Amino acid sequence: MLYQTIASELKTKIDQGLFRPGERLPSVRLLSRQLDVSVSTVVSAYQVLEQDRHIEARAKSGFYVGTKTLARPAAAPKALGLQPARLHISDTIADVFANTRNVEYTHFDVAIPHVDLQPKAALKAASNRVLRQKFDQLLIMANRPGNLELRRLIALRMLRAGCLVSPEQVLITNGCQEALLLALRSLTSPGDMVAVESPCYYGFLLALESLGLQVVNIATDPQTGLDVAALEKAASKWPLKACICSSSYSNPTGGAMTDKDKQRLLALSEQHQFTLIEDDILGELSHEGERHNAIKSFDKHDRVIYCSSLSKSLSPGLRIGWMVAGAHHQQALELHQAHSSGAVAFTQLLATDYLKSGHFDKHLARVRPLYRKNIERAQVIIHETFPDGTRTSQPQGGFLIWVALPASIDAMGLFKKARQENISFLPGVVFGRKHFEHCLRLSFGSPWTEKTADQLSKLGQLASSMA
C-alpha cells in the first residue's frame, strides 16, 4: 500500500536525521502536496509511525518525531530485592547543592521556574495592592490553618484535578516539603517503612532520613510512573505505613500514572492499610493543556494525604504549600503548631490576591508550551551530543528530564567535570543513592537561550569523552 511505503520512507528519513527527535513533522496537508499524495494517505502513514512510537500526535499541534524512550531504569527492578533501609544521603546532597546559587553557572540543577517565567508584572501589582490595602494584616501572625480565602481558592483549583474538598480541609504550609514532613510525622514513627518511587525526589529522601524511616524502593517507569505490581509485592512482604507518590508528574522523570493505575494504587492502599501521600506539585504543568486527575480525585475511603504548592506553577518565592490530610487533619494541625509558627501572612495575602485576579490560567497557558518546547529542544541536543546508548525520559509535564547514560559512565564524575565548565545538574545518586550512578536529572525551567544550547552541548561532549 502507498501509505506503508511513505511511512517506511519517512522512518528512514528520521533515522538519517532529516527530521530530528522532538521536531514537528510537516503538516498532513503540506506533506500531501509535497509528495503529491492524498491527505488520507499521509494520515494513514503517520498513524503507522505513531503506532510504532516513531512519532507522536499532539492535540491541535500536529505530529512530532518521538524522542528516544528510556526503558525502565536498569536498577529499579532490583530495588524490590533490597531490604528496606535507612538512608544516608544528606552529605552527598549538601555537596551537590554547594553551587546552586552561583550566578556564573548554567543551572540544569534546581527545579524551579526562572523569574522570567513567573508572572512578574501581575505578582508585583498584587504585592502593591496588598501593601496598600492590607498592610496591618502583614504584621499579624497568620492564623494556623491559613488564610481562609486562600484555602477556598486552592480548593477551587483542586477541582481541576478532580478533587472536591472544602476550604476547611486545606492546611497551608511552608511549601510542599513541610506538608510532606507533616504527613510523614502524622503517619509514622522512627523505623517504620515507607515506599517511594525509584528514582525519588531527593527532598522526600531527606525527610525520610531525618525521621529515621526505612525506605522501600518501588520500581518506577519513567513514562507511566510507579509500578503498581511492584508495590503490591512490597506491600505483601513488608508492613508499609505509607507510600509517597508523584502521580503527575514525577520528579525526576516527568512521567505520569494512568487513571487506571491510580485506582489500582488506591485499592492496594485499602487492602494493605497504608496511606498514600500524593505529591501533586507539578500537576498544573501538563504539556497537553488539560491536567491529569490527582489520585485524591479517586479517593473514596480517605486513604490519601494530598500535598502540593505554588512553587513550580507560580513562584517558589512565595513558599505557599498546602495539604489536605483528611482524617489526619487535626493531627497535622497540632504537629504544625509544634513545627513552626505558621506560614507568612504577606505571601498568603499575595497568593490570595493573585489567584483571585484570574490571571493564573493565562500564566499557565503561557508557560506550559514553553516548558514543553524547552524539553523538546533539550531532547534534540541530548540526542546529538550525548554518548551513544544514552536514554532519556519523555516528560508529560513539567520541565525535568531524567537521563540514563551508558552504564559505564559515572554521573558523579561528569558532575565534577561539568563544575569546571560552570555547568550544574543533579547526579542520579541523590535520587536513591546506588541505583542511579549513571543517571542525571536536568532541569529546563529557564527561558531557552543560545547559552542553554551551548552548555547542554558541552555537557554532552563531556559525557561522550567519558564513554
Place this chain on the structure above:
Amino acid sequence: MLYQTIASELKTKIDQGLFRPGERLPSVRLLSRQLDVSVSTVVSAYQVLEQDRHIEARAKSGFYVGTKTLARPAAAPKALGLQPARLHISDTIADVFANTRNVEYTHFDVAIPHVDLQPKAALKAASNRVLRQKFDQLLIMANRPGNLELRRLIALRMLRAGCLVSPEQVLITNGCQEALLLALRSLTSPGDMVAVESPCYYGFLLALESLGLQVVNIATDPQTGLDVAALEKAASKWPLKACICSSSYSNPTGGAMTDKDKQRLLALSEQHQFTLIEDDILGELSHEGERHNAIKSFDKHDRVIYCSSLSKSLSPGLRIGWMVAGAHHQQALELHQAHSSGAVAFTQLLATDYLKSGHFDKHLARVRPLYRKNIERAQVIIHETFPDGTRTSQPQGGFLIWVALPASIDAMGLFKKARQENISFLPGVVFGRKHFEHCLRLSFGSPWTEKTADQLSKLGQLASSMA
C-alpha cells in the same frame, strides 16, 4: 529618727491605698518640700522602704510602689519528685486557642505585640523599598541558611546580648518555634529526657510532646528564673539530653536569671554533658533599658544552642527567627532542608532593610517603657480586683504577667466564665498541665485603653466570685 517615722507613715499610706502598687511616688525633692524635711531625710526614708521591698528604685525614673511578690509557685518544687513523663497537652491547647482570633474578645491570651506597638510606618517604608528595588529576589527561593546580610545584622544585634558570633553561624528559621524544634531534633531521639522551666512556654511543651520526648520539670522562680540547684539534682538523677531555658525573660513569668546563675548553669551542662537550648525571644524587651546578657555570652565550650526571633521585639508577621547552633550547625541545616523549603525571601529582605535603617533601637526605646507601664497598670488592677491571696510575678522585661490565684480557684473554670464576657487569657495548665491549675498568664502587648482596664477588672471580679 525622723526618717524612720516618715518611712513608717509612707508605709501606712501605701497600705491604705493612697499610693497604689506600681504607681510612682513623689520625687525626693517634692516630698521634702511637702513634708518640710530635708532631702536627705526623704532619701533615707525611701531607702528603708526599698530595703523592705515596699517600694522600688528605678534608674532615672524615681521610686515606685512595689507590686506584690509572687513567691515560688507552690507546685514547682514538687516537680522534682515527678518522674520524667511524656506530655499530652495538645488537646487542651487546641481548645484554649479556639478563640485567639476573635476580634470581639479582649485578648490577654496571645503573647504578641499589637500592630499599633509595631513600627508600622518604618516597616511599610521598608516594604515599599524592597518591592521597588528587589522584586525579582522575592520570587526566588531564599538560600538555605538565610540572607547573609540579615545574618550579619542579627549577629550585630547579638553583640548587645554579649554574644560574639559570625554571620555564618546564624541560621534563619520560620520563627523561634522552628529553631527550637530543629535544636531538639538535632539533639534528641524519642524517649530522651529534656529539662524545662516550670512553668514552661506551651510551644516548647508541644514540641516536646510531638517528638515523643520525656519532660523533666525544673522549679523556676518567677523572679530569678530556673532554679539551678533543682536542675543539678535532676541532672544527677537522670540522663538529660538538653535543658530549655528562657533566661531573660521567661514566658510566662517575665523573670530573669542572674549572670551568676547563668554561669552555674553552663558549668552544670558541662559537667553533666547536656546541651542548653536558650530561648532569648523576649531578651530585647528589658524594662530597664539595658538588656540582660544571654547565657550564650558566657558559653566557652559550645554548650548552648541559641534561639530567638523578631516576633516579640519587632513583628510576628515577619516570621523571622534564627538559631546559632555551634557544633550542631551542619546538622540543623540538614534537618532544616528536610523540614521545609526555607524562610520567605520577602520578609528576610524586609527585616534586612529595616534593621539596616537603624530604626530598631528607637522602636525598642519607645515600646519598652510602654510595656513596663502596661504591666504596672495591670498589677494595680489585679491588686484591686482579684481575690485576696492572689500573687503575681514581677516581670523584668516583656509584657507577660503570671498570676497565681488562691489554690481553691480553678483557672480553667475562670477561663470558661471569662469566655462568656469575651475575655481571653491562658490558663496555667497549658504551661505544665497539673501543676498550675490555679494559675494564669496575662499578656499586655496592646496599647492600654479604658477597655483594657474594664475587662481586667471584670476578670478580677469573676475570679473573686469563685473564691
